[in-house]
Amino acid sequence: MYPVAGDPEETSRPEYDLHTFRRLFRYIRPYLHWVLLSLLVLFLNTGFDLAIPYVTKVAIDRYITPDWAFLIGDPGVSLPEGSTLPFRHDTLLVNLHLLKKSTVTLLEKKQKISGERLLVYTDLPKEIRERYASLIEVDAAGTHFVIPQSRLSQFAPEDVRRIRGQSLAGVIRMAWLLLLLLTGSFVFGFILAYLLQYTGQRTIHDLRMAVISHILRLPIRFFDRTPVGKLTTRATNDLQAILEMYASVLVYFIKDIFLLFGILYIMYRMNARLTGVLSLLIPFIFFAAYFFRRYARRAFRRVRYHIARINAFVQETLQGISIIQVFTAEKKMFQRFRAINEDLFKAYMQQLYVFAVFRPLIEVFSAIAIAIIIWYGGNEILRGTLTFGALVASLSYIQMLFTPIRDLAEKYNIVQSAMAAAERVFRVLDEPEEPSGKRHLPKVRGEIEFRDVWFAYEDEEWVLKGVSFHVRPGEVVALVGPTGAGKTSIFSLLLGFYQPQKGQVLLDGVDIRDLSIDDLRSHIGMVFQDVFLFDGTVRENLLLRSQVPEENLVRSLQVTQLDDLLVRQNRSLETRVGERGHSLSGGERQLLSFARAIARDYPIILLDEATSSVDSYTEALIERAFRQLIESRTALIIAHRLSTVRDADRILVVLNGQIVEQGTHKELLAKRGVYYHLYTMQFEGMTLRPSLDTELPS
DSSP states (O other), rough: OOOOOOOOSSSSGGHHHHHHHHHHEEEEEGGGGHHHHHHHHHHHEEEEEHHHHHHHIIIIIIIIIIEEEESSOOOSSOTTTTSSOOOOOEEEEEEEEOOHHHHHHHHHHHHHHHHSSEEEESSSOOOHHTTTTTEEEOOOOOOOOOEEEGGGGSSSSHHHHHHHHHHHHHHHHHHHHHHHHHHHHHHHHHHHHHHHHHHHHHHHHHHHHHHHHHTTTTOHHHHHHHOOHHHEEEEEEHHHHHHHHHIIIHHHHHHHHHHHHEEEEEHHOOOOHHHHHHGGGHHHHHHHHHHHHHHHHHHHHHHHHHHHHHHHHHHHHHHHHHHHHHHHHHHHHHHHHHHHHHHHHHHHHHHHHHHHHHHHHHHHHHHHHHHIIIIIHHHHHTTTTOOHHHHHHHHHHHHHHHHHHHHHHHHHHHHHHHHHHHHHHHHHSOOOOOOOOOOSSSOOOOEEEHHHHHSSSSTTTTEEEEEEEEEEEOOOOEEESSSTSSSSHHHHHHHHHHOSSSEEEETTTEEEEOOOOEEEEEETEEESSSSSOOOSBBBHHHHHHHOHHHHHHHHHHHHHTOOOOOHTOOOTTTOOOOOTTTTSSSHHHHHHHHHHHHHTTTTEOOOOOSSTTTOOHHHHHHHHHHHHHHTTTTEEEEEESGGTTTTOOOEEEETTTEEEEEEHHHHHHHTTHHHHHHHHHHHHHHOOHHHHTSOOOO
């Protein structure tokens, strides 16, 4: 069974995202204190990241690029005290570092500041002054020495180091500060990653427990229509996708938001006009992101849909590999897989096309932004309204700004995969659990009654039609009839796997719909025709992790002769049976299943072709032991081999969903009806077709 076109898993709509996020938050809420701590660490980590380019700017502007310039004529504005020094009668020296940016911009517009940047000293060594007298200018008082930056190239390197000793010391301090910031960014980044993974793993642990717990409580009808591979994907791949979204996207998305606004604010403070020019790119970026989101969502959904299909197919194929090989269906199954795999390939290619447009487009926007900074920022530097440090910092910030935008495709991939996975997981969790009543029966006598029961698996395709019978406590009743008559459906209703559309199923006079489903099944032992064994030891398959008295376990082995069989084969209860019990023969698996039911000492025993996979000798042993076991117990037996039901207290003949005959073996043979024809067909080779095709009274 595979998803088909129009499946809700493929056509889920985006408006459910907010609802899905709210449901996910319920599982995060118990760890909200860790989330808040993660946010605190995130703020610190973001602060360190934002500070790194700005420290670089300070190092360049304050310690590498000189801050002094000539102030020509009357500035026309008031300057702060200490920001100017007299040089000549008509010229002042001004420290640009001590002025506001708006003041510097105004002076530049009035052409009151020289374009040349100057180094100003009051204690320049005498030998330096004498050696480079032609390169050094002195103020009128002879107390300040000015060296234009452009002339430093004519100084010897060792003299430059002597002249700029304080600046070099400042650069070293800035370098240590940068190292401290980088270390802090690393430490807080590590703490953030650890907290996110810890919180995410705890959240997914709880969600996985909820999913498995819920799946174990779902009705059999749900599993009839749901492939096993699909459920496996829900409990593994889909939950991992949700974890990746939380640990890699959600909190980091908040960090990206803070980085975005922090970068824009800092760049605005450094140069508002440059930031304004760069902001012209924002509408184009949002426009590209909008269309990417629109088309990428469809692509992601189709990919997840076809992944579920291929998982379900592979799961089913591996489970039925022996049947495929026996019927030489390898080529047909391979062709079917090829078609499903081709659909998945096309879905991935559609997703690839979306990414192939978006990612290069963002790279283009990033390159344009860098070009704008170099072009416009370079002009601003030449005009003196932007410092070189601010230009370098702007380049760093623009790279930092485009990193989350560049990663948007990957993060959106993760988010959409996770949201599609979450919708599927919650769709499973939204499935109604198996109906269960509240009543408990402390002691069960074993009285069973079906009252006018009508049942259909689909719509009104009735499998059982007005079935009524009564089984007294301790009575052994056999159900016989051709395949598809409805015998196993009677067992399924009695076990509460399904609910009848009409009528009642009673246990000790109580409608089983009013009983706790766990309580109901704790009183009924079932031996299935198709025996399922888990990959564990013989003991683990007998106990199924339940508490069974050791004497009951020993007795079940003795009754089924399984203890002697294990000894003869040099095996023990600790022998592993392998996946689905492949190391055991069909008869051994049937014996083990029989012993599993006997060990629990149920008051009601159901056997569905329980001896169909054993040889005649083992069958005889089981029948003899079974007769001893069912004393004072109610037993219902389904058997196609009519030799196994001769000694039943009563036989019910089921045909076309109705009980057409009932009585003892001798009574039914004497009637020469359906049972008689079934019996004689098996033992005398008579044909059944004419009798079974006759129309039955309604």
